[in-house]
Amino acid sequence: MSEYKGLMVFAEQHEGRIHPVSYELLGKGTEIAQKLGIEVSSVLLGSEMGDEINELFYYGAEKVYYFDNPVLADFDLLNYKHNLVRLVNEVKPETVLVGATHLGRSLGPRVACALATGLTADCTALEVGDEGNLIQIRPAFSGNIFAHIRTTTRPQMATVRYKVMQKLDRDASRTGEIVRKDADIIDSVLKIVSKESAGGVNIAEADVVVCGGRGLKCAADFALMEELAAALGGVVGCTRPIVDDGWISKQHQVGFSGNTVKPRLYVAAGVSGSPQHLAGMRDSDVILAINADPSAPIFKVADYGIVGDLYEVIPRLAAEARQRS
Ligand SMILES: Cc1cc2nc3c(=O)[nH]c(=O)nc-3n(C[C@H](O)[C@H](O)[C@H](O)COP(=O)(O)OP(=O)(O)OC[C@H]3O[C@@H](n4cnc5c(N)ncnc54)[C@H](O)[C@@H]3O)c2cc1C
Numbered sequence: 382m383s384e385y386k387g388l389m390v391f392a393e394q395h396e397g398r399i400h401p402v403s404y405e406l407l408g409k410g411t412e413i414a415q416k417l418g419i420e421v422s423s424v425l426l427g428s429e430m431g432d433e434i435n436e437l438f439y440y441g442a443e444k445v446y447y448f449d450n451p452v453l454a455d456f457d458l459l460n461y462k463h464n465l466v467r468l469v470n471e472v473k474p475e476t477v478l479v480g481a482t483h484l485g486r487s488l489g490p491r492v493a494c495a496l497a498t499g500l501t502a503d504c505t506a507l508e509v510g511d512e513g514n515l516i517q518i519r520p521a522f523s524g525n526i527f528a529h530i531r532t533t534t535r536p537q538m539a540t541v542r543y544k545v546m547q548k549l550d551r552d553a554s555r556t557g558e559i560v561r562k563d564a565d566i567i568d569s570v571l572k573i574v575s576k577e578s579a580g581g582v583n584i585a586e587a588d589v590v591v592c593g594g595r596g597l598k599c600a601a602d603f604a605l606m607e608e609l610a611a612a613l614g615g616v617v618g619c620t621r622p623i624v625d626d627g628w629i630s631k632q633h634q635v636g637f638s639g640n641t642v643k644p645r646l647y648v649a650a651g652v653s654g655s656p657q658h659l660a661g662m663r664d665s666d667v668i669l670a671i672n673a674d675p676s677a678p679i680f681k682v683a684d685y686g687i688v689g690d691l692y693e694v695i696p697r698l699a700a701e702a703r704q705r706s
Contacts, residue, residue, distance in 0.1 A: 385535040389474035392425040392437055393447075393484055398452075399425075399436055401667035403547035407441035409507055410478060414508050419475070420604070422446060424468055426461055426564070428454035430559025438557040441549050444556060446472070447605070450564040456484050457560050457571045458491070464564050466495045474536050476515050478507075480573030481540035489540045500538040501530045505545045505641075505660070524637040524657045544585055544641040545664075581632050582616045583642050590644045592635055593623060594649015596672065596691050600628040606696045610649065618642065636661035648697065648698075650691040654679025671695070 388410045392398040393599045407421065408433045414421045423436060423442040428451045437445050448464050469477060469492070481503045493500035501517035506527075508516040509521040522527040532538070566694040584590060593603055606617045618635040619628070635642055637657040647665035652658060654670070654677055662668070663682050670683035671694050686695050 383472045385475040387422060387472070388472045388476040389446075389469070389472065389536075390421065390423045390442065390476070390479065391485070391488070392423045392442075394425065394427045394430065394433070395456075395478050397427065397430060397433060399433055400480060400482060400484075400543075401436070401548070402485075402543040402661065404440040404543070404548040405481050405543070406478045406480060406541055407437065407556065408545040408548040408694070409541070409605050410476075410661045411441040412479040413476070413507065413509055413515070420444065422472070422474065424448075424465065426450075426453040426464060428452075434559060435553075436551075439551045439553050439601075441555070443557045444560060446560045446562055446703060448562050448564040450566060452566050452569070453564060455571075455573055456488075457569050458487060459569045459571070461488055462491045462495065462567060464562075464565050465472075465492050467565060468562065469486065469496060469536060472511070475513075476545050477536045477538045478540070479540045481542045485540050486616055487537060493538045496538075498534040499532040499537055499540055501532070502540050504541045505541045507539065507541065507546075520637055520660055524660050540582045544643050570676040573686055581630070584616055584618055584633060584635070584640050585642055588644050589646045589648075590618045590635070590642050590646045590665070591615055591650070591653055592618035592620065593650055594620040594652030595622050597623070597672040600626070602692075603628055605691070606650065609650075609699040609702065612699045612706065613646065613648075614706075615646070616645070618647075618662075620652055620655075649679050649683070650695055652679050653677050656681065 389407040392403040392489040410421045414537045422444040423437045424446040426448045479485040504517045504519045506518035507517045510516040517530045593606040610617045628669045637660040641661045645666045648669045667687045668683045670679040675688045
């Protein structure tokens with residue numbers, strides 16, 4: 382096991398732009414590496430990434446392994462996996478971190494399987510344990526406990542949720558070494574015929590999230606949330622039962638099995654505050670809760686609370702916000 386050294390972050394890119402989860406992983410990776418006195422590297426697969434590569438240095442990478450090939454411009458699972466496995470076998474990092482995005486959740490386990498090592502999925506915290514082992518922490522049993530997991534094989538692999546780690550401040554004076562690697566391109570089942578935008582919201586990036594829960598009586602009443610979100614320049618979120626009932630798509634769901642959000646303002650209306658919901662929003666800067674029940678658990682994490690009927694409170698808040706904008 383001693384032949385494995387260093388920490389490697391998989392840098393995810395879409396259309397030539399690096400996903401911010403990669404910077405968050407570099408931030409955490411730097412903290413861990415400083416404790417252990419090891420190097421933080423990053424691996425990027427893409428095509429003609431240009432100056433974007435430097436962003437990885439600005440956010441903490443000391444070395445970037447870069448595979449440049451037109452086939453790697455878009456996420457081609459077989460080729461990404463094949464080349465990542467080759468690199469890990471060559472460089473032998475002790476730890477490999479991957480964002481728990483759609484792409485990372487698809488890629489990470491396949492790479493771990495090919496390397497015959499363990500992977501902890503969807504981590505929300507990482508610590509350094511005895512003998513420098515990575516302690517991988519993730520919610521378990523429906524989010525009621527946090528499991529602390531240690532991998533006995535190497536490399537130690539984890540996928541980590543977006544918006545749970547802190548990235549370093551961007552420092553354009555940081556530099557590092559780019560190690561260009563030749564991609565070994567294999568026959569792939571992926572053929573991109575045309576590209577279309579999926580549209581929709583990016584709730585994880587929103588500054589303001591207005592979340593509706595089961596305090597709403599019917600799907601049509603969700604318009605109240607949309608009205609307040611529009612007045613505040615934000616997007617709507619929801620609890621899981623709202624998605625289960627088909628009122629709104631899953632991309633709006635906040636919580637353990639949905640999105641993690643960290644907006645400047647989170648408004649929770651008719652939301653009880655289950656542990657599974659809190660797991661996705663408790664780190665918001667300011668939380669405003671509106672609930673008819675003064676003993677609702679959401680008030681324990683709220684910065685401001687209004688005990689009242691959301692059907693009265695939300696239209697008044699929306700009117701006030703519109704007047705001030
Ligand atoms: C494995 C697993 C994963 C899960 N993942 C998630 C997840 O990702 N996200 C998530 O949200 N949940 C998740 N859940 C579900 C979770 O356990 C709760 O059931 C859910 O969060 C409750 O949603 P709610 O707060 O909308 O509903 P409720 O708990 O029913 O709360 C409704 C609240 O509305 C209030 N209310 C009622 N009428 C009004 C009114 N007129 N005005 C103001 N307030 C009113 C009530 O007082 C109550 O507090 C998960 C569960 C499991 C088992």
